[in-house]
Amino acid sequence: xxxxxxxxxxxxxxxxxxxxxxxxxxxxxxxxxxxxxxxxxxxxxxxxxxxxxxxxxxxxxxxxxxxxxxxxxxxxxxxxxxxxxxxxxxxxxxxxxxxxxxxxxxxxxxxxxxxxxxxxxxxxxxxxxxxxxxxxxxxxxxxxxxxxxxxxxxxxxxxxxxxxxxxxxxxxxxxxxxxxxxxxxxxxxxxxxxxxxxxxxxxxxxxxxxxxxxxxxxxxxxxxxxxxxxxxxxxxxxxxxxxxxxxxxxxxx
Amino acid sequence: xxxxxxxxxxxxxxxxxxxxxxxxxxxxxxxxxxxxxxxxxxxxxxxxxxxxxxxxxxxxxxxxxxxxxxxxxxxxxxxxxxxxxxxxxxxxxxxxxxxxxxxxxxxxxxxxxxxxxxxxxxxxxxxxxxxxxxxxxxxxxxxxxxxxxxxxxxxxxxxxxxxxxxxxxxxxxxxxxxxxxxxxxxxxxxxxxxxxxxxxxxxxxxxxxxxxxxxxxxxxxxxxxxxxxxxxxxxxxxxxxxxxxxxxxxxxxxxxxxxxxxxxxxxxxxxxxxxxxxxxxxxxxxxxxxxxxxxxxxxxxxxxxxxxxxxxxxxxxxxxxxxxxxxxxxxxxxxxxxxxxxxxxxxxxxxxxxxxxxxxxxxxxxxxxxxxxxxxxxxxxxxxxxxxxxxxxxxxxxxxxxxxxxxxxxxxxxxxxxxxxxxxxxxxxxxxxxxxxxxxxxxxxxxxxxxxxxxxxxxxxxxxxxxxxxxxxxxxxxxxxxxxxxxxxxxxxxxxxxxxxxxxxxxxxxxxxxxxxxxxxxxxxxxxxxxxxxxxxxxxxxxxxxxxxxxxxxxxxxxxxxxxxxxxxxxxxxxxxxxxxxxxxxxxxxxxxxxxxxxxxxxxxx
Numbered sequence: 001x002x003x004x005x006x007x008x009x010x011x012x013x014x015x016x017x018x019x020x021x022x023x024x025x026x027x028x029x030x031x032x033x034x035x036x037x038x039x040x041x042x043x044x045x046x047x048x049x050x051x052x053x054x055x056x057x058x059x060x061x062x063x064x065x066x067x068x069x070x071x072x073x074x075x076x077x078x079x080x081x082x083x084x085x086x087x088x089x090x091x092x093x094x095x096x097x098x099x100x101x102x103x104x105x106x107x108x109x110x111x112x113x114x115x116x117x118x119x120x121x122x123x124x125x126x127x128x129x130x131x132x133x134x135x136x137x138x139x140x141x142x143x144x145x146x147x148x149x150x151x152x153x154x155x156x157x158x159x160x161x162x163x164x165x166x167x168x169x170x171x172x173x174x175x176x177x178x179x180x181x182x183x184x185x186x187x188x189x190x191x192x193x194x195x196x197x198x199x200x201x202x203x204x205x206x207x208x209x210x211x212x213x214x215x216x217x218x219x220x221x222x223x224x225x226x227x228x229x230x231x232x233x234x235x236x237x238x239x240x241x242x243x244x245x246x247x248x249x250x251x252x253x
Numbered sequence: 254x255x256x257x258x259x260x261x262x263x264x265x266x267x268x269x270x271x272x273x274x275x276x277x278x279x280x281x282x283x284x285x286x287x288x289x290x291x292x293x294x295x296x297x298x299x300x301x302x303x304x305x306x307x308x309x310x311x312x313x314x315x316x317x318x319x320x321x322x323x324x325x326x327x328x329x330x331x332x333x334x335x336x337x338x339x340x341x342x343x344x345x346x347x348x349x350x351x352x353x354x355x356x357x358x359x360x361x362x363x364x365x366x367x368x369x370x371x372x373x374x375x376x377x378x379x380x381x382x383x384x385x386x387x388x389x390x391x392x393x394x395x396x397x398x399x400x401x402x403x404x405x406x407x408x409x410x411x412x413x414x415x416x417x418x419x420x421x422x423x424x425x426x427x428x429x430x431x432x433x434x435x436x437x438x439x440x441x442x443x444x445x446x447x448x449x450x451x452x453x454x455x456x457x458x459x460x461x462x463x464x465x466x467x468x469x470x471x472x473x474x475x476x477x478x479x480x481x482x483x484x485x486x487x488x489x490x491x492x493x494x495x496x497x498x499x500x501x502x503x504x505x506x507x508x509x510x511x512x513x514x515x516x517x518x519x520x521x522x523x524x525x526x527x528x529x530x531x532x533x534x535x536x537x538x539x540x541x542x543x544x545x546x547x548x549x550x551x552x553x554x555x556x557x558x559x560x561x562x563x564x565x566x567x568x569x570x571x572x573x574x575x576x577x578x579x580x581x582x583x584x585x586x587x588x589x590x591x592x593x594x595x596x597x598x599x600x601x602x603x604x605x606x607x608x609x610x611x612x613x614x615x616x617x618x619x620x621x622x623x624x625x626x627x628x629x630x631x632x633x634x635x636x637x638x639x640x641x642x643x644x645x646x647x648x649x650x651x652x653x654x655x656x657x658x659x660x661x662x663x664x665x666x667x668x669x670x671x672x673x674x675x676x677x678x679x680x681x682x683x684x685x686x687x688x689x690x691x692x693x694x695x696x697x698x699x700x701x702x703x704x705x706x707x708x709x710x711x712x713x714x715x716x717x718x719x720x721x722x723x724x725x726x727x728x729x730x731x732x733x734x735x736x737x738x739x740x741x742x743x744x745x746x747x748x749x750x751x752x753x754x755x756x757x758x759x760x761x762x763x764x765x766x767x768x769x770x771x772x773x774x775x776x777x778x779x780x781x782x783x784x785x786x787x788x789x790x791x792x793x794x795x796x797x798x799x800x801x802x803x804x805x806x807x808x809x810x811x812x813x814x815x816x817x818x819x820x821x822x823x824x825x826x827x828x829x830x831x832x833x834x835x836x837x838x839x840x841x842x843x844x845x846x847x848x849x850x851x852x853x854x855x856x857x858x859x
Contacts, residue, residue: 061768082772089770100765104524112515117771122515161769 006070007169007201008035008058013067015053015224027053029224030067035169040195040202042215044248049221051205055173058203059092060084072168089117093162093170093200097177099154101146107157108133108142114165132160135198136190152183159187163194169201170194176211188214209248213241220247259356262339269335272753273328274368276746280324281372281413283739286380287317288405290735313736316546319486322416323539324743329420331750332361333427340428350429357428358421365417373409377401387734457499463492472804481805493794494538501530501790518771518779525762525783529755536751537791540744544795547740548827549802553816554733555823556806557726560814562687565719567813569646570621570629571681573694573714575701578680585697586682589690593619593629593683599651602674606651606659610634611666619683620644626813629683634663649713650679652705687719695720729809741827745834752784752838756845767848776847781839788835796824 013031018024027050035041045051056062057069060076069076072091079087093114094100101110108129115125133139138156146154155175162170172191176184192214195202204215212218214237220227230247232240263270291314340353380400467488474481508514509523530537566572571593575582586594595616600607610633617631620641632641641647642661651659664672684690694716712718763776803816810816 059768082774085767085770085772085775087770088768092770094768096768100768102521102524102762102765104528104762105521106524109520109524112520113769116515116517116520117769117775119516122512125515 005037006034007037007039007072008033008203009068009070010034010058011068011070013054013057013069014065015050015057015062016065027224028057028064031221031224031226033219033226033229035201035203038195038199038201040192040204040214040216042204042206042212042218043221044207044209044212044218044244045221046207050224051207051221052173054221055171055203055205059094059171060088089114090165091168093165093167095155095158095162095170095172095175097174099146099151099158099178101154101158101161103146105145106142107138107144107146107149107160110146110157111142111160111164113161118165128164129160132164135193136160150183151179152186155179155183155187156190159190159194163198163200166198167200169203172202172204172206174206174208175204176206176208184211209241209244212244213237218244218247256356259339259343259360262336263360266335269753270364272749273331274364274371276750277325277328277365277368278372278375279742279746280321280328281369281409282376282379283742284317284321284412285373285376285405285409286384287313287735287739288408289376289380289400289402290732292402292404292408313732315482316486317736317739318412320539320543320546320740320743321412324747325413325416325420327536327747327750329361329424331754332364333424334754336360337428337431354425354429357424361421361424362417365420366414369410369413369417372413373406376409384735388731453499453503456495460492460495460497460499463488464496465492467492468801468804471802472807474805475808485802489798490538490542493541493798494534497534497537497790497794498531501534502527505530518766518775521766522779522782525759526786529787533751533787536747537787537794540748541791541794541798543740543744543747544791544831545798545802547737547744548795548824549737549799550733550735550740551737551827552733552799552803552820552823553806553810554730554735554737556810556814556816556818556820557730557733558688559819560810561722561726561730562691562719564814565687565715565722566627567621567623568718569715570619570683571646571714572684572687572716573682573697573701574650575680575682575697576677576705578678579700582697582700585693585700586680588693589682589697590685591682592685594680595619596678596680597650598669599677599679600669600672600674601651601659601677602672604653604660606661607664607669607672607674608634608661609666609669610663611669613637613663618647619681621646637663650681651677652707652713655707681714683715687716691716691719726809741830748788748834749838749841752787752842753845756842759842759846763846764848773847777843780842780846784839784842785835788831788838792828792831 010031010033013028014026015028016024016026031054043051043054053062057064058071058076060079064077067077071087074087074091076084076087088094101107102113105113111129111132112125115128120128129142130139133142136156136159138153138160141149141153141157146157149157155178159175170191175191176187179187188211191202191204194200202215204211206212213232215232217229217231219229228247230243235243336357340357344350344353377400384400467485470477470481470485470488477484505523505527509520509527514520514523575586578586595618597612597616597618598609613632613634617633618637619629619631622628622630642663647661648658651661653659684694687694698716698720707713712721759780763780766776803820806816
């Protein structure tokens, strides 16, 4: 795969925690991988394998010790201050395990936040919000506050906020972690729809094989390195699920 | 074991506890200082020459007690908000409610007792040094002022310990009645207030009516006497509360619908305020009252400070008259900022004092022709009429004995030369501002009085009138400054507690915004606006309260003084102080709430 059509290009990524003269811990030990345009990639690994660290690097919430992270042509490791904030606001859409909705704002205001930050006119903003709300079937929830929504509804609102400004990549950090199985399946179907119909790349970090089975390709991280990689290819989802379980079985040995 | 855990919890948050303890200690110290003044009968009697000053002291005491109660309520809720998570955790781990109850009760009471004890000691020290400093700065002397006064210590201790017992009981009931889950997740709960238009309208109208009634009562304090003050406190408090409740939410709701709310963080700001203002209504009401009382008290104090010299100036034409000035006196005179000075030769014979008309041609005598405000007019001997010669000011230049003055007579230069009698030179001096020169004037006056003593009733020159007025109004001036500073200090910690206790929740929210990609300076500005609005609302209301409330002091500030004269500069200084306080709170808030950028984290890493 050439890096020209890659949305994410990670090269020699290392992250070490702890100060030089203290006890250090190397969370990432030189990762290399790419995410192609309109690809749905999953990253799996046990707790402590470095999944969340990796996602924090990709989303500029944390700074790598070494290596490059290029997202949609921008080298995020070279960005500073406002550039970082703007990058997060424009190029990346996030879905978090704990939703991260602002409880003082209505669903509509939560969804509109990325556009408001860009300074979009209110007319275009309303239009975009209603479009995305239709797609995610949450049009009737727009006036509600997060405290009035169920977990599944909250995560839909969060998904709407993540894609309303058409970012180049959607990143999910265990987005189904706090959901019941029905809501989880709905959300994963939704992510698949977003990936296929809106042609948006999706990067999903999870430790749940069921969630992972919705991806096209899965990278397994172990002790700060990519241990193996499997592709769904033409298999149906349940077959892929079985493959993931098998892989996990051998991977964790 | 649980006690140890609780203690460890306190250790972990010692900075918050220090803020709390400092606030409570200050409050107790201020109360002691005030109680020391108000309960000291000898002091009040000696300095309360004006009939209403007893009323003012009573008013101050009632206000301070009320404010103290509210203040302790806030401090207590701050304490509770700090502790409930820990106690929830203990209960989840299986601690008995009874045991938790005991711990809460003890913790509150110990904190209160320590704060009271330190506060009284601090109050003692402050009475000794701060009050002395304030009196010195204002040039006042108050009789029977002592720093150690047992009844005041008892009053402070009883009030504070009593209030803390109540607070402990309140905490006990509150903690043991709330469920464990609620205790653990209080931060995450959000209530969205309902808006009912008709009710809001009625509340708003009732609020305005109550405010009007309160302002009316203050303006008519002469008629209503003692009743005016409790009436005004109740009506203005209720009125402000209802008005805030009715209008603030409606305004925020309306702003949220506009296009403006859809730009940058404005929507978030409005959401935050919407979410807060309702909870904050009571706090904003109290703060607006504290603001009004602090500003009002300082305005009155500085009004006296500024206007007493002015009033003194309106009474006569010269500040001091020095007879046969000595070298030492001349030295003092040279330090004064003189507006007009003249020296005349007197010859005193029998009951008549003779003046040389030629001297008056050279240096015309300055008369004060103004009624309320001084209007100076210079006259030579030829221009002087007999009424001028017999004006009290002019007569006072030569005192014969008690209630007995020489009769003045003008002579031509040649006749004056031939006139026999005791020759005395008199120098009249008018300074530009008595207040500025009062230290020098005091010395000068003492020297003059030592050489030429005269009976008490008579005041020669405006400086002596000024001293007499200081004795009358100085107590009020002092009270004004003192209560103003006390209220300002309490206001400061009230706002600080309330705003800082909201910080942990905001920390989470700003972390989310950071993740979503909000620029750092946008968040900074957002916080500055939010805290700024929370500061501004009570500030504006407080200024309105003061503008109406100053009516109350009209009977205490006889013409040409007025409580409204020159309030601009006082307001400016006060608002400046308030702004500084805002900036400090903001800086603290930024530090607590704003997420650290990874670049910074990395810099630390290297």
